[in-house]
Amino acid sequence: xxxxxxxxxxxxxxxxxxxxxxxxxxxxxxxxxxxxxxxxxxxxxxxxxxxxxxxxxxxxxxxxxxxxxxxxxxxxxxxxxxxxxxxxxxxxxxxxxxxxxxxxxxxxxxxxxxxxxxxxxxxxxxxxxxxxxxxxxxxxxxxxxxxxxxxxx
Amino acid sequence: xxxxxxxxxxxxxxxxxxxxxxxxxxxxxxxxxxxxxxxxxxxxxxxxxxxxxxxxxxxxxxxxxxxxxxxxxxxxxxxxxxxxxxxxxxxxxxxxxxxxxxxxxxxxxxxxxxxxxxxxxxxxxxxxxxxxxxxxxxxxxxxxxxxxxxxxxxxxxxxxxxxxxxxxxxxxxxxxxxxxxxxxxxxxxxxxxxxxxxxxxxxxxxxxxxxxxxxxxxxxxxxxxxxxxxxxxxxxxxxxxxxxxxxxxxxxxxxxxxxxxxxxxxxxxxxxxxxxxxxxxxxxxxxxxxxxxxxxxxxxxxxxxxxxxxxxxxxxxxxxxxxxxxxxxxxxxxx
Numbered sequence: 001x002x003x004x005x006x007x008x009x010x011x012x013x014x015x016x017x018x019x020x021x022x023x024x025x026x027x028x029x030x031x032x033x034x035x036x037x038x039x040x041x042x043x044x045x046x047x048x049x050x051x052x053x054x055x056x057x058x059x060x061x062x063x064x065x066x067x068x069x070x071x072x073x074x075x076x077x078x079x080x081x082x083x084x085x086x087x088x089x090x091x092x093x094x095x096x097x098x099x100x101x102x103x104x105x106x107x108x109x110x111x112x113x114x115x116x117x118x119x120x121x122x123x124x125x126x127x128x129x130x131x132x133x134x135x136x137x138x139x140x141x142x143x144x145x146x147x148x149x150x151x152x153x
Numbered sequence: 154x155x156x157x158x159x160x161x162x163x164x165x166x167x168x169x170x171x172x173x174x175x176x177x178x179x180x181x182x183x184x185x186x187x188x189x190x191x192x193x194x195x196x197x198x199x200x201x202x203x204x205x206x207x208x209x210x211x212x213x214x215x216x217x218x219x220x221x222x223x224x225x226x227x228x229x230x231x232x233x234x235x236x237x238x239x240x241x242x243x244x245x246x247x248x249x250x251x252x253x254x255x256x257x258x259x260x261x262x263x264x265x266x267x268x269x270x271x272x273x274x275x276x277x278x279x280x281x282x283x284x285x286x287x288x289x290x291x292x293x294x295x296x297x298x299x300x301x302x303x304x305x306x307x308x309x310x311x312x313x314x315x316x317x318x319x320x321x322x323x324x325x326x327x328x329x330x331x332x333x334x335x336x337x338x339x340x341x342x343x344x345x346x347x348x349x350x351x352x353x354x355x356x357x358x359x360x361x362x363x364x365x366x367x368x369x370x371x372x373x374x375x376x377x378x379x380x381x382x383x384x385x386x387x388x389x390x391x392x393x394x395x396x397x398x399x400x401x402x403x404x405x406x407x408x409x410x411x412x413x414x415x416x417x418x419x420x421x422x423x424x425x426x427x428x429x430x431x432x433x434x435x436x437x438x439x440x441x442x443x444x445x446x447x448x449x450x451x452x453x454x455x456x457x458x459x460x461x462x463x464x465x466x467x468x469x470x471x472x473x474x475x476x477x478x479x480x481x482x483x484x485x486x487x488x
Contacts, residue, residue, distance in 0.1 A: 015457065071413045079312060081359065082310060082313070083477060085444045085478045087286075093287060094287075109469075114286075114478065115314060115317075115445075115477050115478065116339075116356075116458055117317055117340050117355065118316060118353065118355045118356075118357060119357065120313065120357045120359060121357060121358040121359060123358065123359055123360060123365070124357050125361045138444070138477060140445065142309070143311075
């Protein structure tokens with residue numbers, strides 16, 4: 001993981017409702033990013049409407065639920081199982097397998113990693129939403145390099 | 154058509170069995186032996202004719218198949234291929250079509266719907282025959298072998314790289330059987346007399362950290378006499394000055410593929426050594442483009458299969474770069 005990846009992760013954390021992001025790879029490299037709690041749980045509150053307390057309460061409850069779920073929610077990185085070249089699409093003129101925001105099922109193809117002309121189709125082991133694609137199409141990648149940030153749904 | 158060697162032959166195959174000696178056989182005898190009506194036999198004869206078999210019906214004698222080579226359909230029909238096969242598993246199930254967009258795509262589809270290991274896909278021609286990253290593969294109708302095999306090695310993904318060399322190995326062995334000296338252009342193209350005779354496209358689908366299946370696609374030029382302008386190409390027929398029976402070539406190819414595949418289960422070093430031994434590139438000035446960009450001298454193939462290229466940094470300094478991506482070509486000596 002290089003500085004650019006870390007910068008991307010920080011930006012991602014800033015824009016999210018998450019309080020903390022923890023990443024560890026099998027090499028023992030560990031990264032913990034944390035936001036101040038107050039910042040983490042300041043979802044936009046609806047403007048109170050007079051005479052609508054009960055609605056507001058419902059809103060409050062719902063909001064609490066959302067916040068709680070956000071914190072529990074699992075963000076994970078999908079790392080490269082091998083050294084190779086990263087490709088987002090099956091062919092240069094084809095649509096990419098996934099985009100940021102795509103919800104993938106277990107077994108869905110995420111990308112191709114080519115090594116010595118062996119085209120390795122990498123599939124998702126989890127159901128989730130692709131939050132961020134961390135590498136560029138055609139980029140050489142190392143073993144264990146983070147490729148995707150996935151939010152489990 | 155999708156045939157399994159171990160399944161009972163259908164009535165069309167059984168009818169062909171009666172006729173394949175070339176002797177005239179009466180419809181009566183066939184219908185009695187198969188326990189079907191004479192009309193049903195007639196229907197199967199029509200089916201065989203539609204597949205290109207030349208069958209003459211002689212009054213009061215019966216049906217007669219023209220069995221000399223020039224009259225038999227030049228097709229890799231599964232039931233015509235099976236008698237040639239000497240493999241244990243590879244080719245036991247054959248999916249054949251006259252035209253398939255890409256045999257690798259079809260094999261991938263079959264693999265994903267549970268086709269067993271050893272299943273192969275054959276086409277007489279491919280409308281979208283492809284090489285690496287969308288490049289096309291010329292598939293002249295019934296001239297070459299357009300094959301994709303489904304393999305399911307139980308290995309972690311991290312140990313998948315030897316399979317990229319397997320196709321070229323099998324092709325080299327087949328060519329040697331015909332007395333041709335072949336070279337492997339790292340990692341998996343095969344050349345005879347500096348002309349391309351075969352290309353391999355290996356596509357793997359991972360399940361988590363393990364190999365799910367591998368589709369090994371091989372295009373081998375057999376009876377082509379001419380090629381479109383572009384990469385210099387050749388065929389077995391051009392090199393040997395005769396036409397070959399494709400089913401026989403295919404049977405050899407599958408035999409060496411299976412033998413190499415079985416050997417890879419125990420050890421992978423031999424395959425790297427062979428790729429080294431037959432290398433077209435070692436000792437030559439090469440240019441690497443696409444993925445990695447460099448120029449230098451190809452000096453060796455590392456134990457993990459990567460090509461080692463010595464690159465001059467400046468007049469005094471050199472370094473050795475491990476190449477595992479991109480296209481490698483021999484630098485033309487025109488400067």
